[in-house]
Amino acid sequence: MPRNPRPTRRSLLAAGSAAASAAALSACSGFSTGSDDPSSGTESDTLTMITWAGDAEAQAFQALADGFAAQGGPTVELQVVPYSEVLTAVDTGLRTDTPPDLFRVSYTDVAAYRAQGVLANLADPSSLEPSFLPAFWSAVSDDDGTFGIPHHTDTSMVLVNTAAVASAGLGALPTALDAAWTWEQFLDAAGRVQPSRADAYAFAVNWQNAGAYRWLNFVDQAGGRLLTDDLSGVAADDPGMLKALTFTREFFRQGLVPQSSSARGQPASDLFVNQSVAMVFAGDFLLSEIDAAGFEYQATFLPRDVNASADLGGNALVAVEASPNKAAALDFLEYCAQAQQMGDFCAAATVLPTRTDVDPASLDYTVRPDLMPLFVEQATTIREQLVEQVVVPDFSAINQQLADRLDEAFLSSDSDQDALAKLVAGIESVISS
Amino acid sequence: MRIARDLRRWSVSYAMLAPALVLFGVFMLFPLVQAVRISLTDSTGIGTADFIGLDNYSRMLGDPTFWRAAGNTGLLAVVSVPTSIAAGFGIALLLRDRLPARGLFRALFLAPYVISGVVVAMAGRWIFDENVGIVARTLAGWGLASPDWQSGGTAAAVSVFVMLFWARTGLVVVLYLSALQGIDSDLLEAAELDGTSRWQRVRYVSWPLLRPTTFFVTVLMVIEVFQVFDVIRVMTGGGPAGSTEILVTYAYSQGFQARREGYGSAIGVVVFLVILVATLFWWRLQRRAEEDA
Secondary structure, three states, X not given: OXXXXXXXXXXXXXXXXXXXXXXXXXXXXXXXXXXXXHHHOOOOOEEEEEEOOOHHHHHHHHHHXXXXXXXXXXXXXEEEOOHHHHHHHHHHHHHOOOOOOEEEEEHHHHHHHHHOOOEOOOOOHHXXXXXXXXXXXXXXXXXXXXXXXXXXXXXXXXXEEOOOOHHHOOOOOOOOHHHOOEHHHHXXXXXXXXXOXXXXXXXXXXXXXXXXXXXXXXXXXXXXXXXXXXXXXXOOOOHHHHHHHHHHHHHXXXXXXXXXXXXXXXXXXXXXXXXXXXXXXXXXXXXXHHHOOOOOEEEEOXXXXXXXXXXXXXXXXEEEOOOOOHXXXXXXXXXXXXXXXXXXXXXXXOOEOOEOOOOHHHOOOOOOOOOHHHHHHHHOOOOHHHHHHHOOOOHHHHHHHHHHHHHHHHHOOOOHHHHHHHHHHHHHHHHOO | OHHHHXXXXXXXXXXXXXXXXXXXXXXXXXXXXXXXXXHOEOOOOOOOOOEOOOHHHHHHHOXXXXXXXXXXXXXXXXXXXXXXXXXXXXXXXXXXXXXXXHHHHHHHHHHHHHOOHHHHHHHHHHHHOOOOOHHHHHHHHOOOOOOOOOOOHHHHHHHHHHHHHHHHHHHHHHXXXXXXXOOOHHHHHHHHHOOOOXXXXXXXXXXXXXXXXXXXXXXXXXXXXXXXXXXXXXXXOOXXXXXXXXXXXXXXXXXXXOOOHHHHHHHHHHHHHHHHHHHHHHHHHHHHHHHHO
C-alpha cells in the first residue's frame, strides 16, 4: 500500500463523474408545465408576451400594448423572437417555471398546449363567441372551454404575374367565388402558360416550410378527409384523398411546377418573387414581401372541385394558466379581441379579422388593399370540417409526416395507390403513438 | 497528520480540476443523462411525459425514415472521411514546400472551416440552385441542362457533399501540415540520400510517422459527419424525398417540428452510441497497429 495515496486520474474522474451524475439525476424529477398554482409566483405589474413578428406586426403589437396600458392595464413587454424559435422559447419558459404570461401561437399548435393544461381558460367566452366566425372560434375551443382568442386569419389564393401570363389567353381572372376555376380549368390554364425562360414554370404551391397541411385544401375540395370523423385515425379508404393526391402529383408529372417546389423544397413565394413561376399559391401575409419585388400581379381564388376550400391560416393569442398574472393576461386577450383593436392590427399587418363585425373593406390596408376583399371572400371557404382535422393535439407530428410523405409522393414514380398507401402508413404511425 | 496532508493534496487536485469537471458535467454529462432520460418517455416538449421504457427504440426498428437516415449518414461518412483525409494530406504536402504565398494558401484553405456553417450552406444554395444558381446559369449559357440539385436525390447529395468537403478539408490540411512540420528533417534527408523517390519518402517515412495524426483526424471527421446539421438543414432540409436526411437532421425534425421529443432524443442517443463504438473500434485498431510496429 503506498504511504501517501495520491489521487489517480481514474479516481478523480470517477469522483467527478459521480458528482456530475448526482447533480444530473437530481434534476430528473419529471417535466413541469410551470407551477400549477398561479399564486406561487410573484404577481408583477408587467406582462411578458412571446411572439414572432415582422416589423409591421411588431409595431401593431406594440400599439396594442400601449393601448392596454393607456386604459390602466399593466405594461405588456413584447419578446419578439424568430418564428422558428417561438415554441422553443415558450417551452423553455414552461419547463423552467418562468413561463411568459402570454404568447402567440398558430391554430394548429393550440391543441398541443391545450392537451397539456398549459393554457388559461377565458373567464367569460360567451360574451365574445357570437362576434367571431365559428371556424376560428372552434380552433381555440373544446368541450372544456375556450383557451385563447382567434386573433386574425390569413389564407391562400392564387397570385398571378400579369406579364408572365399575358400570352396565355387566360382572359379575365375569376373575381367571384362562384366563378372560381374548377380543377380542370385550373390545369388547363396552367398548361397554357408559356414560361418565358427554360428554367421557369407555370406555378408553385405553398406546401413547403411546415405548410404541408395546405395540401389538405385539395383533399377537402375533393370532398375527402385525412382523418376519420371521430379524428382518431386516418381515413385510409377515402376516395377524396386519392383524388387529391392524383391531381397534385399531376402538377409534377406535367412539368407545371418546378420539381424543386415539392413539400420539402424551395418556398413557393421565393420562386414567384424571382419569377421562376408565373403563378403561386400564397397567403395574404406575404403580400408586402411580394409587392416589394416590383412586378404587377393579380389574385384569383383557389381552384375548386366538389367544394371550395381554403387553409386555416393565422394565429391565436393565449394566456398561460401557470402565470401569476393570469387575470391581467386574460384581460389583455379580451382587449385585443375587441373590434377596434383587431381591425387596427389587421390593417397594419395585412391579415384578416376573425370577427364578423370587423368589415375588412373598412380597414386601411397599406399593401394591395384592392386584393384584400378577395382574400376575405376566400376565407369564407375555410370549412369547419377541415379545421377540426388540423387542430388535433397530434397535428405537429401529422404535418411533419405529411411533408415527408408528400415530398416522396411528388418526386417518386410510384403508382398513386402506392404513394397514398405510404402516406397513410406514415400518418398512422404518428397517430397510433 | 497524514490524513490532513492527504486531504490537502486531494483538495488542491480537485480545486485544479473543478472548473473542467463543472463544465464537463453541466454541458456534456448533464445533457447526455437528460437525453437518455427523455428518450425513455413520450415527451412532446410540453407538459408532463410518461415513462414508456424502450418503446422509442423499438419504434426506430420499424421506421423506414430512420433507416434511410442511418444509411445516408453511413454513406456520407464512408465517402467524405477518406476523401477529406486524402485531399487534406495531399494539400498539406504541397503547402509544406516553400511555395510562393504559402501563408495565403493556408489561410484560404482554412477559411471555410472557420466561417459559419449557415454561411457555407447559403453559398451552397446560391451555387447549386437548380433554377437560378450559378452552376445552372453557367450550364445554361453553354446550352447544357442543370442537374436537378434540389429535386434529384443523387444531385442533391452531391451538392451537400461538395459543400461539406469544401468546409471541412481546411482543418485536415492544417492538422496534417503541423504534423508534417514536426517530422525530423534528418529522417527525410537520410531517406533522400539513400536514393528514395519523393513518393517513397511520403509512403514509407512520412505517412507511417503521421499515424497518430491520421487516427485523430479520422475520429474527428467521423464525429463531424455525425454532427453535420446546419449545411444540410439550410441547403436541402433533408430532401428531396429524404435523400439527404441524416440522423441528426431527422432527430431535429422529430424533436422540434413533429413535437416527438422522446423519439428525437432516442435518435440522438443512438447517434452518440454509434460515435462511441466507432471511436473505440478505431482506437483499438490504432493501438494494435502501434503494438505490431
